[in-house]
Amino acid sequence: MTARHHRTRQRASTDPGRWGRRLGWLSIGLGTLHLAAPGLVRRVGGVDDSAASRTVVRLIGARELVHGAGLLFGRNTRGWVWSRVGGDALDLASLGVALARRRGIRRARLMGATGAVLAMTAVDVATAVRAGRSRARRLMELTGTTTIRRPRSDVYAFWRRLENLPRFMTHLDEVEEIDARHSRWRATAPFGRTVSWDAEIIQDIPDTRIAWRSAGDAAVRNLGTVTFTSAPDGVSTEVRVRIAYDLPGGRLGAAVAKFFGEEPHQQVADDLRRLKQALETGDVVRSEGALWGERARKEFPQRPAKPPRADELVRGADELVRAANELVRGGLA
Amino acid sequence: MKAVTWAGPNHVEVRQVDEPVILNERDAIVRVTSTAICGSDLHLLDGYVPTMQNGDVLGHEFMGEVVEVGPGVDPSRLRVGDRVVVPFPIACGSCNACAAQLYACCENSNPNAGIAEKLYGHPIAGLFGYSHLAGGFAGGQAEYARVPFADVGPLKVPDGLTDEQVLFLSDILPTGYMGAEMCDIQPTDVVAVWGAGPVGQFAIDSARMLGAAMVVAIDKEPYRLSLAEQAGAIPINFTEADVRAELLELTGGRGPDKCIDAAGMEATHGSMPIDVYDRAKQAVRAETDRPHALRQAILSCRSGGIVSVIGAYGGFIDKFPVGAWMNRGLTLRSGQCHVQRYMAPLLERIQRGDIDPTRVITHTMSLDEAPHAYDLFKNKQDDCLKVVLRP
Ligand SMILES: NC(=O)c1ccc[n+]([C@@H]2O[C@H](COP(=O)([O-])OP(=O)(O)OC[C@H]3O[C@@H](n4cnc5c(N)ncnc54)[C@H](O)[C@@H]3O)[C@@H](O)[C@H]2O)c1
Ligand SMILES: [Zn+2]
Ligand SMILES: [Zn+2]
Numbered sequence: 001m002t003a004r005h006h007r008t009r010q011r012a013s014t015d016p017g018r019w020g021r022r023l024g025w026l027s028i029g030l031g032t033l034h035l036a037a038p039g040l041v042r043r044v045g046g047v048d049d050s051a052a053s054r055t056v057v058r059l060i061g062a063r064e065l066v067h068g069a070g071l072l073f074g075r076n077t078r079g080w081v082w083s084r085v086g087g088d089a090l091d092l093a094s095l096g097v098a099l100a101r102r103r104g105i106r107r108a109r110l111m112g113a114t115g116a117v118l119a120m121t122a123v124d125v126a127t128a129v130r131a132g133r134s135r136a137r138r139l140m141e142l143t144g145t146t147t148i149r150r151p152r153s154d155v156y157a158f159w160r161r162l163e164n165l166p167r168f169m170t171h172l173d174e175v176e177e178i179d180a181r182h183s184r185w186r187a188t189a190p191f192g193r194t195v196s197w198d199a200e201i202i203q204d205i206p207d208t209r210i211a212w213r214s215a216g217d218a219a220v221r222n223l224g225t226v227t228f229t230s231a232p233d234g235v236s237t238e239v240r241v242r243i244a245y246d247l248p249g250g251r252l253g254a255a256v257a258k259f260f261g262e263e264p265h266q267q268v269a270d271d272l273r274r275l276k277q278a279l280e281t282g283d284v285v286r287s288e289g290a291l292w293g294e295r296a297r298k299e300f301p302q303r304p305a306k307p308p309r310a311d312e313l314v315r316g317a318d319e320l321v322r323a324a325n326e327l328v329r330g331g332l333a
Numbered sequence: 334m335k336a337v338t339w340a341g342p343n344h345v346e347v348r349q350v351d352e353p354v355i356l357n358e359r360d361a362i363v364r365v366t367s368t369a370i371c372g373s374d375l376h377l378l379d380g381y382v383p384t385m386q387n388g389d390v391l392g393h394e395f396m397g398e399v400v401e402v403g404p405g406v407d408p409s410r411l412r413v414g415d416r417v418v419v420p421f422p423i424a425c426g427s428c429n430a431c432a433a434q435l436y437a438c439c440e441n442s443n444p445n446a447g448i449a450e451k452l453y454g455h456p457i458a459g460l461f462g463y464s465h466l467a468g469g470f471a472g473g474q475a476e477y478a479r480v481p482f483a484d485v486g487p488l489k490v491p492d493g494l495t496d497e498q499v500l501f502l503s504d505i506l507p508t509g510y511m512g513a514e515m516c517d518i519q520p521t522d523v524v525a526v527w528g529a530g531p532v533g534q535f536a537i538d539s540a541r542m543l544g545a546a547m548v549v550a551i552d553k554e555p556y557r558l559s560l561a562e563q564a565g566a567i568p569i570n571f572t573e574a575d576v577r578a579e580l581l582e583l584t585g586g587r588g589p590d591k592c593i594d595a596a597g598m599e600a601t602h603g604s605m606p607i608d609v610y611d612r613a614k615q616a617v618r619a620e621t622d623r624p625h626a627l628r629q630a631i632l633s634c635r636s637g638g639i640v641s642v643i644g645a646y647g648g649f650i651d652k653f654p655v656g657a658w659m660n661r662g663l664t665l666r667s668g669q670c671h672v673q674r675y676m677a678p679l680l681e682r683i684q685r686g687d688i689d690p691t692r693v694i695t696h697t698m699s700l701d702e703a704p705h706a707y708d709l710f711k712n713k714q715d716d717c718l719k720v721v722l723r724p
Contacts, residue, residue: 283358286481307350307479
């Protein structure tokens with residue numbers, strides 16, 4: 001394979017779901033154990049002398065499977081973790097009752113079980129709190145990279161004319177250069193109304209690196225850098241982008257987070273793909289299934305791959321704005 | 334206009350749709366004069382390729398007359414009135430993949446590259462009429478088709494050649510040829526070809542053209558095997574014979590030097606239980622592809638040989654004989670065909686009479702008869718090998 005492939009690597013550092021997923025798997029494991037080997041659980045837990053515990057153990061097993069499924073496949077990690085905390089509280093209460101009635105080896109085993117549940121409760125609470133905090137002010141950092149078969153100077157020049165940015169960054173409507181360092185950026189999405197902010201270039205090394213940051217009182221403060229390096233093939237340029245958003249708490253932050261979706265890095269990846277297309281082919285490719293090439297926000301849902309009706313073509317121009325409005329109405333409701 | 338559309342698994346429908354319009358500056362609109370049904374269309378038909386939508390226009394093998402060009406099309410390359418064959422991979426001509434002539438891996442022609450990247454690790458080119466994973470482009474089994482990057486792919490047809498002679502430059506002739514080319518054929522080589530469908534037939538022709546000492550064709554359809562025999566191959570019917578034993582017998586125990594898989598993901602197995610096993614796994618999506626031909630090719634190939642895969646695969650397989658492949662030093666080569674690379678040289682071969690692509694055509698029908706045509710081709714009825722549709 002001789003071709004250097006277009007590669008897009010991204011990282012989003014806001015993922016609160018990692019611990020949620022770990023707890024999800026833990027729930028699945030515990031649930032399965034409770035359902036598959038209730039006898040073992042009752043013996044180790046020291047409650048094998050109680051007939052009622054037979055049912056309780058099974059119920060706990062079923063509950064944990066639900067928790068596991070919710071944590072692994074559901075959207076609301078935080079809700080599910082708090083639900084786990086509720087389950088922990090119930091378990092502790094029943095353990096308390098059971099402890100009061102037992103002596104000897106069974107009591108020792110019950111103490112062990114109580115200790116384990118207490119430790120788990122601590123992890124659950126910590127995770128729930130952490131998931132909750134992601135609703136507060138936080139930094140969202142996105143990275144992406146691609147290789148473009150054009151000289152470094154061309155790619156740099158295209159980016160440095162900031163007016164070109166909306167051609168491949170779909171969330172931007174317009175960038176207006178005020179002077180060599182200052183510019184005014186305007187976006188419609190994700191706020192449903194026009195938002196604009198000033199930006200200043202803080203570093204500009206021709207053919208190598210551009211860094212900018214929002215100036216003044218931008219609603220969402222942001223910082224970006226792009227670097228251009230020569231690829232080993234001697235004709236292409238490697239482009240690396242890093243953009244950080246200082247997401248405010250509350251509804252605005254939530255709306256922005258929602259705009260970027262579950263895979264925020266995808267936005268940068270798609271932007272870079274369009275940049276590459278614009279520079280290498282002069283256009284952003286459109287198919288019948290994905291009509292809105294340059295303005296496309298999402299690859300799915302698509303329309304069927306058949307020629308568009310005339311009215312679909314006209315309507316499409318406003319598609320982005322409408323989609324953004326709907327998104328915000330949904331997000332802020 | 335009329336177009337052949339996918340209407341759900343095992344269901345195609347001829348529907349009335351709008352005529353295509355220019356969407357990108359370098360588009361052209363082609364009035365389709367001939368289009369064909371391909372074994373790859375059968376994979377779509379059966380629903381084994383993900384991301385198909387009800388209403389998608391099918392077809393990736395087509396040719397016709399240019400009736401409109403976008404403002405960005407270089408007039409020295411293409412003009413209204415030109416008669417062209419359109420290659421099935423859509424390629425921009427200016428990315429690194431295109432520069433390396435890996436047109437089917439073009440980095441700029443798939444608007445759904447993000448989806449493809451998730452499934453395949455890196456994106457693949459846009460393909461006409463071949464699912465949304467491959468871009469969501471309307472296909473060419475229609476009266477008109479839009480062709481992106483029209484100044485890159487389409488090949489102008491010189492006067493004096495019929496549609497039938499050049500239509501298959503769009504896909505199966507280059508594909509069969511690439512299958513043979515990837516084998517680095519030496520004059521002493523025995524080449525075995527799994528699948529005697531249209532692609533297999535052209536792989537056989539190409540292997541002979543490139544100087545193989547002997548070519549063997551493996552299939553289960555007697556009429557396809559006898560066509561292969563007429564083309565100079567030794568036939569093996571895998572439902573009647575033990576393929577590996579037969580290949581060893583033919584090669585003095587060495588095994589074929591080069592093996593071509595031209596059967597692909599819906600291969601069937603001579604042994605019922607194994608076929609049922611893979612069909613069941615495929616049905617519940619535990620594996621997406623049935624790799625009988627591929628497994629057999631790897632196990633049959635002589636040590637140090639080349640296994641060239643042009644039969645299409647879409648996802649994941651089970652029981653890949655990795656031990657045989659690794660320990661016996663086999664080379665595995667593959668790819669959707671980089672058609673643009675082969676069109677001009679193969680056109681020359683057609684003009685010189687080295688190869689006659691018309692030999693695979695068994696049926697010519699109208700667009701309206703497409704559902705019936707798909708049936709015949711899929712179920713191998715009426716000795717159907719290749720259908721040409723004339724809109
Ligand atoms: N790589 C590419 O660019 C490219 C292009 C065109 C077609 N294809 C693929 O090539 C394959 C063949 O295409 P086609 O149009 O000839 O299709 P086809 O369906 O007419 O031919 C496939 C043949 O394989 C035979 N077969 C099935 N199981 C077999 C087995 N276990 N061993 C040997 N033969 C077996 C079938 O009987 C059939 O004759 C398909 O998978 C198609 O998707 C790939
Ligand atoms: Zn084909
Ligand atoms: Zn390309």
